[in-house]
Amino acid sequence: MTAGEGPPDDPLLAEMATAVAEAGPDFVATIRADQDELIRTAPESVLIIQGGPGTGKTDTALRRVAWLLGQPDLGLSAPEVLVVGPSYAFAQRTRGLLDAWGCAGVAHSSIEGLLPKASTGRPEAPHVTRLKGEARMAGLLGRALDKHREQRAKVPALIAVRGQVVTLDPATIQRVMTTAKASEATPSDRRRLLRAALVSGTQDPRLILEAADMLADRLWPEFDAPTFLTELFGSRALLTAAAGGEFTDREINALYRLDGEEPPFGEADLPLLDEAEHLSGQEPQTYAHVVVDEAQDLSPMQLRAISRRSSNGSLTVVGDMAQSTGPWARDDWHDVLAHLPSEMPHVHRELRFGYRVPRQIFELAAELLPTAAPSVQPPTTVREGPADPMIAPVDPENRAGVVVAAAADHAADGRSVAIICPARCREEVEALLRAEELPWRTAPGDERSPAITLLGPHEAKGLEFDAAIVVEPGFIVDDDPRGHRLLYTALTRATGHLHLVGAPEDLPAGEPVAIAAPAVEEPPSPEPPAPPAPLDPQVQEQIDMVAHALAETLLANLTPELWPVALDRLIDMINPDS
Ligand SMILES: Nc1ncnc2c1ncn2[C@@H]1O[C@H](COP(=O)(O)OP(=O)(O)OP(=O)(O)O)[C@@H](O)[C@H]1O
Numbered sequence: 156m157t158a159g160e161g162p163p164d165d166p167l168l169a170e171m172a173t174a175v176a177e178a179g180p181d182f183v184a185t186i187r188a189d190q191d192e193l194i195r196t197a198p199e200s201v202l203i204i205q206g207g208p209g210t211g212k213t214d215t216a217l218r219r220v221a222w223l224l225g226q227p228d229l230g231l232s233a234p235e236v237l238v239v240g241p242s243y244a245f246a247q248r249t250r251g252l253l254d255a256w257g258c259a260g261v262a263h264s265s266i267e268g269l270l271p272k273a274s275t276g277r278p279e280a281p282h283v284t285r286l287k288g289e290a291r292m293a294g295l296l297g298r299a300l301d302k303h304r305e306q307r308a309k310v311p312a313l314i315a316v317r318g319q320v321v322t323l324d325p326a327t328i329q330r331v332m333t334t335a336k337a338s339e340a341t342p343s344d345r346r347r348l349l350r351a352a353l354v355s356g357t358q359d360p361r362l363i364l365e366a367a368d369m370l371a372d373r374l375w376p377e378f379d380a381p382t383f384l385t386e387l388f389g390s391r392a393l394l395t396a397a398a399g400g401e402f403t404d405r406e407i408n409a410l411y412r413l414d415g416e417e418p419p420f421g422e423a424d425l426p427l428l429d430e431a432e433h434l435s436g437q438e439p440q441t442y443a444h445v446v447v448d449e450a451q452d453l454s455p456m457q458l459r460a461i462s463r464r465s466s467n468g469s470l471t472v473v474g475d476m477a478q479s480t481g482p483w484a485r486d487d488w489h490d491v492l493a494h495l496p497s498e499m500p501h502v503h504r505e506l507r508f509g510y511r512v513p514r515q516i517f518e519l520a521a522e523l524l525p526t527a528a529p530s531v532q533p534p535t536t537v538r539e540g541p542a543d544p545m546i547a548p549v550d551p552e553n554r555a556g557v558v559v560a561a562a563a564d565h566a567a568d569g570r571s572v573a574i575i576c577p578a579r580c581r582e583e584v585e586a587l588l589r590a591e592e593l594p595w596r597t598a599p600g601d602e603r604s605p606a607i608t609l610l611g612p613h614e615a616k617g618l619e620f621d622a623a624i625v626v627e628p629g630f631i632v633d634d635d636p637r638g639h640r641l642l643y644t645a646l647t648r649a650t651g652h653l654h655l656v657g658a659p660e661d662l663p664a665g666e667p668v669a670i671a672a673p674a675v676e677e678p679p680s681p682e683p684p685a686p687p688a689p690l691d692p693q694v695q696e697q698i699d700m701v702a703h704a705l706a707e708t709l710l711a712n713l714t715p716e717l718w719p720v721a722l723d724r725l726i727d728m729i730n731p732d733s
Pocket residue numbers: 156182185186187190206207208209210211212213214215475510511616617618619647
């Protein structure tokens with residue numbers, strides 16, 4: 156909304172405006188009516204925010220958090236809110252924003268950071284990763300755990316202690332187990348019950364006490380999810396018994412692995428460990444409101460893990476189907492929401508105005524949409540950029556040189572710059588960055604700082620930089636089943652400058668541009684875009700007259716970055732259907 160359009164006496168917005176005026180652009184003054192409606196959505200709902208890259212989905216979701224925290228009647232405190240994103244870098248970004256708005260104390264985490272800690276890094280075939288992400292894995296784990304418990308609950312007839320055999324009376328032990336269960340005895344009470352029962356019928360109490368403790372460990376073992384999962388995946392027999400007719404032999408083979416292989420787990424195992432802990436009664440911390448960003452990519456098992464952290468089903472779910480990639484790439488929201496069950500009503504909204512990506516860059520990225528996501532409408536960009544995208548056809552041998560030179564130039568001008576690079580070219584770029592002794596890093600902390608960040612296409616999701624250098628777009632497309640979407644995401648990270656560096660045949664047609672010297676910043680043009688077809692000269696004259704009057708009003712009253720927003724607002728005002 157333009158200044159003054161929002162609820163004028165909202166103390167939270169006023170407070171946010173002050174905080175941000177100190178920190179950067181006055182975004183509160185430019186919150187649009189559609190964003191504002193979402194920010195103020197009642198907490199008793201599942202709010203789904205869909206929208207193209209840079210339409211303010213993340214910002215809007217976070218402002219919803221700030222708004223919820225500012226409602227005294229809700230009594231919501233910051234530690235009761237969780238924001239989950241795709242990466243550690245993303246979590247740092249959301250934390251930075253909410254902290255700056257005076258909302259410190261909210262929990263921010265990557266999806267991985269939320270799950271049990273385990274030694275990961277095990278390479279896994281894509282079909283195994285996909286299988287492990289399916290919701291039916293929860294059933295398999297549940298059945299496996301039942302069998303695991305049945306096995307443990309079998310009372311042995313004897314137990315060996317320091318080379319001596321102690322004979323047990325199964326009926327007595329069964330009685331102890333029944334009493335312990337009925338009285339919900341604590342672990343130490345259960346031990347006491349067992350010791351008392353065994354000691355009463357023996358001559359060597361010390362031996363029997365030791366036997367009782369060993370038996371207690373066996374009957375009521377402390378559940379350890381990594382051990383449970385390792386045993387399950389290491390046994391075809393256990394897997395088959397737990398499959399419950401829901402998995403084919405081929406799938407059981409895909410899950411089976413030789414015990415003892417290092418590292419023991421892959422990324423897709425983490426949600427399974429979380430599910431196993433839940434099934435065994437170990438519950439994670441829960442939150443009264445949960446924001447899930449970039450939700451379009453999450454597996455059903457990851458979504459279940461997130462859902463478990465919501466105490467009441469109050470959620471904000473954020474994403475863009477046109478950017479959905481990876482093993483769980485999807486085309487609609489139903490599959491996501493099915494795994495985030497909530498009694499609360501769904502409010503589904505789309506944001507349509509692109510704030511991050513300037514028109515010149517978005518026009519290039521939008522060319523991918525018919526292939527990447529044919530049903531998706533591109534957002535309307537509200538900004539002109541400082542320069543057209545720079546297209547640099549290169550041979551493989553000078554590729555890294557061109558990329559690093561462009562990055563160095565942007566960094567020298569104080570811009571944050573991302574080099575978005577497919578795995579195949581990463582080594583050569585890293586080597587040159589090191590050789591040139593440039594300051595660079597692999598994951599951004601504050602991505603607004605003027606350092607160079609080297610990222611894979613997947614890692615760039617949700618992040619934003621002043622400049623982006625996208626290396627070998629053809630490789631990005633070829634290396635992923637949803638490569639066009641991945642490239643679309645990569646091309647839409649920049650607020651100002653975009654470079655495409657790669658093989659000539661993989662670059663858009665057009666005049667190649669020397670990229671060693673980035674274009675000089677130009678102030679955005681106040682003129683509206685030219686009409687597509689030639690118009691009647693009289694109509695054209697009228698248009699020019701109106702444009703002239705508007706240009707004068709804009710020049711006299713607003714700073715340049717607010718002109719597109721004011722024009723949007725004007726269109727909203729005169730078009731009641733928008
Ligand atoms: N109303 C607004 N006025 C001015 N800037 C805005 C507005 N809404 C969002 N922005 C800015 O637009 C940029 C992109 O916003 P954000 O990161 O929330 O987009 P997104 O939709 O989550 O993007 P992505 O799909 O790439 O994750 C941010 O710099 C944000 O501050």
